[in-house]
C-alpha cells in the first residue's frame with residue numbers, strides 16, 4: 001500500500017505554515033471579513049491560507065489539481081483587501097529553513113498569490129490526483145473566537161489517501177476530554193494547537209502544531225464505547241449547519257445523558273478520532289444542501305484510520321468522487337465501528353418519524 005510520505009510531509013508542513021497566518025489573524029480584531037454570494041463570511045485569513053497551501057502543493061506536485069473553497073475574484077477589484085492579504089502572506093514562513101524549503105519557498109508576487117488562490121478551481125471528480133482544501137473551516141467559529149481548522153486532503157481517483165487537519169485552538173493533549181467549554185471562548189490560544197494526520201491503510205496520528213519543522217507524532221485511536229449512555233457526542237455550533245433538534249432526539253434515543261459538545265469545524269472529527277469525544281452527528285437542516293468535499297475529506301479519513309466508521313444518514317460511505325460536493329450523500333454520522341450501526345439505526349428512526 002502506497003505510503004504517500006512526500007505528500008504527507010508537504011501537506012503537514014503546508015497546513016502548519018498556513019496556521020501561523022490564521023493565528024495571526026485570529027488575534028487581530030480586524031479580520032477583513034467580507035460576505036460571499038451565499039452570505040457566508042470569508043476573511044483575509046481564509047484567502048491567505050489558501051494561497052500559501054496551494055503554492056506549496058503546486059511547487060511540489062505541478063500536475064495535481066486542487067478543489068479549494070475560496071477564489072480571488074473579489075480581491076482582484078479590492079486593492080485594500082488584496083494588499084492586506086499580501087502583507088500577511090509575504091510575512092509568513094516556518095522558522096525552520098529546511099522545512100520552508102520543502103514548501104518551495106515564498107510566493108513570488110501579489111499576482112502569483114492571486115493565481116495561487118484561483119488554482120483551487122478544479123471541478124473534482126473520480127480521476128487522477130486532486131487535493132481538497134478548506135483554508136479555514138469554521139470561519140464563523142474563527143470570527144467568534146471558537147474552534148476552527150485548516151484542512152487539506154489528497155484524493156486519488158476519488159478516494160481520500162492523505163488527510164491533514166490543523167486545529168490551532170484544540171489542546172495538544174490527546175487525552176484531554178471534551179467539555180461544554182471545548183468549543184467556545186478559545187481566545188487565549190497560546191500554547192494550544194494540534195495537527196492530525198492520516199494516510200489510507202497506515203493509521204492516524206497527532207502531533208503538536210508548531211511553527212518550525214514537524215513535531216513528534218503519536219498514533220491516535222477512537223475510544224471504545226462500552227456504554228452509549230456515557231458517550232460524548234459532538235455537533236456544530238451553528239444551528240444553520242446541522243439540525244440540533246434531530247441530533248438531540250437521536251442522542252435521547254441512544255440513552256446519551258451528557259449534553260452535546262458544540263464545536264465549529266472539522267475539529268469535531270479530530271476530537272472523536274483521538275477519543276476525546278465519541279460520536280459526531282451532522283443531520284441536514286435543508287433537504288437540498290450538498291455538503292462540500294473540503295468540509296469532510298481530511299476528517300473522514302482521520303476518523304476511519306483511527307477505528308471509526310463514517311457514513312451519511314442513509315448509511316452510505318461519503319463519496320468524494322462526485323465533484324466539489326458530496327452530491328450523493330445526506331448528512332454525516334461518525335462513530336466507532338463497534339457502535340456505528342446502533343447510532344445509525346437511531347438516526348434512521350428519528351428521520352423516519354418525521355416523514
Ligand SMILES: Nc1ncnc2c1ncn2[C@@H]1O[C@H](COP(=O)(O)O)[C@@H](OP(=O)(O)O)[C@H]1O
Pocket residue numbers: 040069134136137138139140141236237238240241242263264265266285286289291292295
Ligand atoms: N446549510 C448548511 N448545512 C451544512 N453545512 C453548511 C451549511 N452552510 C454552510 N455549511 C458549511 O459548514 C461549514 C462549517 O461547519 P461547522 O458547522 O461544522 O463548523 C462551513 O465551512 P466554512 O466555515 O469553511 O465555510 C460551510 O461550508
Ligand SMILES: [Mg+2]
Pocket residue numbers: 040041042069139
Ligand atoms: Mg466558507
Ligand SMILES: [Mg+2]
Pocket residue numbers: 134136137138294295
Ligand atoms: Mg468548511
Ligand SMILES: [Mg+2]
Pocket residue numbers: 046069134135136137138139
Ligand atoms: Mg472554509
